[in-house]
Amino acid sequence: MLILLLAIPILHRSPAFEDFIIRLSAMALFATSLNLLVGTTGMVSFGHGMFYGFGAYAFGLTMQLTELSLPVAALFAVALTTIAALVVGAICVRLSTDYFAFITLAVQMLFFSVIVSWQSLTGGDQGLRGGIPRRHIFGFDLGSQLHLYQFCAIVAVLGLLALRHVSMSPFGNTLRMIRDNAERAGFVGIILWRARLLAFTIAGGFAGMGGVLAALFVSGAYPELADWPNSGQAIFAVMLGGINSFLGPVLGATILLAMNDLVQRFTEYHGLVLGVVILAFALGLRRGVLDFIHLVWSKRAR
Amino acid sequence: MDFNALGACFTTPACVVTQATSGLIVGMLLFLVAAGLTLIFGVLKIVNFAHGTFYMLGGYVAYSAYAETDSYALAVLAGAVAMALFGVLFERVLMSRVYGSNVLMQLLVCYAVVLIFDDIVKIVWGPEFRAMGMPAAFQVPPLFIAGGVVPPFYAVLIGIAALIAIVLSLGLSRTRLGKTVRAAAVNPQMVSALGVNTTVLFAIVFAIGGGLAGLAGALAGPVRSLSPGMGFSILIEGFIVTVIGGMGSIAGAMVAALVIGLVRGFGTIGFPGFTDGLIYIVMIGILVLRPQGLFGRPL
Numbered sequence: 001m002l003i004l005l006l007a008i009p010i011l012h013r014s015p016a017f018e019d020f021i022i023r024l025s026a027m028a029l030f031a032t033s034l035n036l037l038v039g040t041t042g043m044v045s046f047g048h049g050m051f052y053g054f055g056a057y058a059f060g061l062t063m064q065l066t067e068l069s070l071p072v073a074a075l076f077a078v079a080l081t082t083i084a085a086l087v088v089g090a091i092c093v094r095l096s097t098d099y100f101a102f103i104t105l106a107v108q109m110l111f112f113s114v115i116v117s118w119q120s121l122t123g124g125d126q127g128l129r130g131g132i133p134r135r136h137i138f139g140f141d142l143g144s145q146l147h148l149y150q151f152c153a154i155v156a157v158l159g160l161l162a163l164r165h166v167s168m169s170p171f172g173n174t175l176r177m178i179r180d181n182a183e184r185a186g187f188v189g190i191i192l193w194r195a196r197l198l199a200f201t202i203a204g205g206f207a208g209m210g211g212v213l214a215a216l217f218v219s220g221a222y223p224e225l226a227d228w229p230n231s232g233q234a235i236f237a238v239m240l241g242g243i244n245s246f247l248g249p250v251l252g253a254t255i256l257l258a259m260n261d262l263v264q265r266f267t268e269y270h271g272l273v274l275g276v277v278i279l280a281f282a283l284g285l286r287r288g289v290l291d292f293i294h295l296v297w298s299k300r301a302r
Numbered sequence: 303m304d305f306n307a308l309g310a311c312f313t314t315p316a317c318v319v320t321q322a323t324s325g326l327i328v329g330m331l332l333f334l335v336a337a338g339l340t341l342i343f344g345v346l347k348i349v350n351f352a353h354g355t356f357y358m359l360g361g362y363v364a365y366s367a368y369a370e371t372d373s374y375a376l377a378v379l380a381g382a383v384a385m386a387l388f389g390v391l392f393e394r395v396l397m398s399r400v401y402g403s404n405v406l407m408q409l410l411v412c413y414a415v416v417l418i419f420d421d422i423v424k425i426v427w428g429p430e431f432r433a434m435g436m437p438a439a440f441q442v443p444p445l446f447i448a449g450g451v452v453p454p455f456y457a458v459l460i461g462i463a464a465l466i467a468i469v470l471s472l473g474l475s476r477t478r479l480g481k482t483v484r485a486a487a488v489n490p491q492m493v494s495a496l497g498v499n500t501t502v503l504f505a506i507v508f509a510i511g512g513g514l515a516g517l518a519g520a521l522a523g524p525v526r527s528l529s530p531g532m533g534f535s536i537l538i539e540g541f542i543v544t545v546i547g548g549m550g551s552i553a554g555a556m557v558a559a560l561v562i563g564l565v566r567g568f569g570t571i572g573f574p575g576f577t578d579g580l581i582y583i584v585m586i587g588i589l590v591l592r593p594q595g596l597f598g599r600p601l
Contacts (some may be wrong), residue, residue, distance in 0.1 A: 044406065091586065096591050097405075099348065102545045103589050109538065110582035117575045191573055228538075232413060269425065275417035282410040283399050 008106050018149040019211035022217050024257055025156030031237040031249035033203045037233070039243030040167055041199045042179030044097065046231055047104030050088070050111045051204040053226020055081045055211025057115065060128045060221040078208045085204020086197070093196040108231065115223045127222035152213050159209050164246055166202060173197050240281065242288025251290055308572030319450025321567040326388075327525065329465030329563020334518035334578050335536055336555040337470060338511030338544035344487040344550030345507045351412030353515055354537030355419045360385045361528050362427055365434050368523070374437035381520030382513045389512020390505045398504070416533065423530040434485065434523035459521055460601025466514070471552055483507060487550060542585045548598025557596060 030052050037043045062068060068076065092103050109132050123129055151227045166172055174195055179186045186192055224230065233256060240254025259277065260292035263270045285292050311317040334372075335357055342350045365383035368374060392415065398408045440455040474480035486493045486503055494500045526532075543562055547554025565584055569577040588596065 007383050038406070088521055091590060095589065099545065099589060099593055099595075101349075102541060103586060105538075106582045106585045106589075110579055110586065113576065113582065115577035117579065121493065201437065228534075235406070236410065236413070243406075269421040271417035272421035272425075275414040275421070278410055278414035278417070279396070282414065283396070286403055286407060287402075 015145060018145055020261070022149055022152045022213070024254060025152040026213035026217065027234075027237065027253040027257060028208045028250045029156055029159050029163075029213065030207050031234050031253045032160055032246075033206035033210065034234045034244060035238045035246075035249045036163060036167060036175075036199055036203045036206075038238055040172060040179065042097075042173040043093070043196060043197060043200070044101050044198075044235075045092075045104040045203075046228070046235070047088075047106070047108030048102045048104035048203070048207055048234055049226055049228065049231035050104075050108035050212040051081050051085055051207035052214065052230060052234075053111065053115070053221070053223070054084050056205075056215035056221040056225045057122060057211075058208070058213040059130060059215045060119070062130070074209075074212050078205055078214050081208025081211070082201055085208075086201045089197045089200035089204070093193055093200055095110075105228065105231075108226065108228065112223060112226050112228075115226060122221075122223075125223055127224075128220045142238070147242070148216065155209070155213060159206055160250065163206055167246060171198070178208030208225065225281075236278065239288055242291035242294070245288070245290035245294060248288050248290040252288065256290070304572055304574065308568065311568070311571045314449075316449030317450075317571070319447050319452065321571060322564065323354070323450065323452050323456055323460075323567075325564040325567020326460050326560070327563070328566050330460050331518050331522050332536075332539055332562060333467060333556055333559035335520070335540040336547070336559055337467070337552055338369050339540050340544045340547065340550055340552060340555045341483075341507055341514075342511045343544065345398075345483055345490075346401075346504055348401075348408055349412075350511070351409055352392065352415040352419075353493055353511070353540060354533030354535075356385045356389065356422065356512045356515035356533075357519040357522075357536050358528075358530070358533035358575050359388065359419060360519030361434075361523050361532070362423060362432075362519075363516070363535050364520030364523050365427070365432060365528055368434060368437075374439065374524075377523070378520040381523075382517040385516025385519070386513030388516070389508040389510075391506035392512070393505050397508075398501075420530045420533070427528075427530075429530060432528040434528070436524045437594040440524070453482040456468065456526060459525070463522065466517070467552075467556055474552065479506070511588045539581070542581060544595075546585055546588050546595055547597030549595040551595070552597075554595060554597030 030048070033047045033051075037045050037048070055077055058080045059074055062073040062076055063070070066073070078079065088104075088107050092100055092107065092202060095103055097140065116125050118124075167251065174185070174190055178192060178195060179191065182192060185195075211221075211225060237252035237256045238249045240255055242248030259274065260270065263273045267273060287295070311321060335353065337349060339353050342348055342353075360381040363384045364377040367380035368377035371377065380571055383461070396411050396415065397408065400411055428519055436455060440453070440458070442454055443455065445452045445454060482493065482503060484508075486498070486500065490500055493503075532546055533596055539562065542556055543558040546561065547556070547558035547576060561584070569580045573580050593600075
């Protein structure tokens with residue numbers, strides 16, 4: 001898959017496609033990390049966009065304020081986001097479903113208002129401007145779109161593989177058990193809050209990684225990255241692709257991004273079209289595309 | 303942060319009255335929105351993400367009705383009634399199809415409605431801000447209470463919202479319908495088994511919730527400007543109020559709405575530019591100390 005992705009530009013250069021994949025890598029990481037909470041653990045977080053934005057700002061600020069090299073700054077940003085997720089998670093994971101959703105949303109909105117009002121550091125609602133020095137790393141020149149594309153694709157695929165590893169590990173099975181029957185999981189000796197907190201922290205870290213890629217793409221960071229519609233988009237990507245399939249969120253992010261691009265070309269009323277599509281999907285399929293395919297397949301097999 | 307200004311405000315009666323009034327206005331509008339939210343959640347266990355859209359549409363319908371009839375009372379009535387009908391339609395046509403399926407599907411349906419109607423408002427009323435203007439009857443000199451300025455319209459607004467709160471809580475505790483609603487909130491299957499048509503009951507609850515949101519939107523017309531997307535900020539605040547008060551509790555919504563309103567009123571003095579953040583801090587603090595909200599049933 002990765003080889004295929006990296007081979008495409010050699011055969012045919014298409015800036016629009018490369019641009020699409022760069023944005024998709026950020027979005028796919030973001031959505032898949034959210035699914036570790038929503039699909040695997042059964043925790044619906046409305047505030048996951050916070051960590052996406054946090055990653056983007058942490059990376060952008062580190063690059064602007066320090067002399068650290070890009071990979072170090074990226075790792076540092078992901079580490080910071082992970083710590084932030086640990087702290088936020090410690091407050092949130094003890095609450096039950098509905099309240100968990102709202103407190104995560106509230107923490108995200110708090111973070112958002114801090115970004116907007118702390119103008120001296122973040123540039124307020126203008127966003128973090130001045131650009132990020134795109135230095136050379138490992139022979140990649142991130143100033144060139146082709147290299148940025150390759151870099152993002154590699155990071156995203158590695159990140160997704162790592163997330164898949166987490167999801168397939170015994171720990172992933174523990175999370176699924178908590179989702180299906182928290183009480184029983186508690187009886188067999190699993191410390192619920194600790195497992196949930198770990199899942200929350202891991203998911204936050206990977207969302208931060210997505211945020212780093214987003215910051216690289218726009219060469220800065222904007223409050224919108226941490227705003228609620230972004231969390232909504234991620235939830236929609238997860239739902240659209242399918243919460244019970246690992247690649248579901250990636251497919252969902254692809255469909256969503258493609259749809260956004262397509263609709264924006266034809267009409268300014270892009271919410272109207274998106275809304276109608278969502279309605280058709282929620283009332284028609286009632287599950288994500290990949291989950292739907294799985295269901296149809298398993299029925300046929302029987 | 304400006305604690306000196308806040309301290310100075312608390313020592314001047316005029317400032318206290320002015321800020322408390324603006325806080326009360328916010329709080330009362332929030333209560334009307336949150337009461338509908340909390341009622342719908344209490345009975346149907348649905349988190350109505352489209353509630354802000356009801357508020358927005360109520361405001362716009364009232365705006366148009368006011369432009370047509372020149373009567374503010376009629377405009378408010380039109381906003382409330384239109385949204386009660388819209389609530390029934392929304393419940394019957396859309397939400398009833400996703401009862402019992404994944405909660406996220408309900409969320410998605412609501413999200414879709416929000417997106418669709420934000421754009422419909424743009425198409426019908428235009429993307430720019432609209433102001434309803436103060437009705438002529440209220441264009442009179444303000445009242446002065448302890449030196450603080452209180453426009454008469456504000457006093458009327460607070461009065462109407464307080465009246466609704468009383469009617470609502472009496473209606474829930476005294477009338478047959480209210481008792482049925484409360485019973486359905488505890489155990490809908492049992493209520494249905496006792497011969498109550500829950501389909502109709504759910505539609506009624508959505509009608510009341512929608513009507514309250516529409517009423518709030520219409521009442522807010524003269525004090526706030528209308529814009530597409532205005533539903534979302536009120537939705538978030540409505541949720542905060544519902545969650546702080548305890549989901550499903552009308553009394554909780556009242557107390558929480560007043561708390562949030564007053565935090566906003568005085569927060570603009572002490573923490574200009576960070577008032578929103580202040581509210582989220584209040585919410586996080588309360589949820590950490592009392593996860594089920596102030597008046598919520600223990601989890």
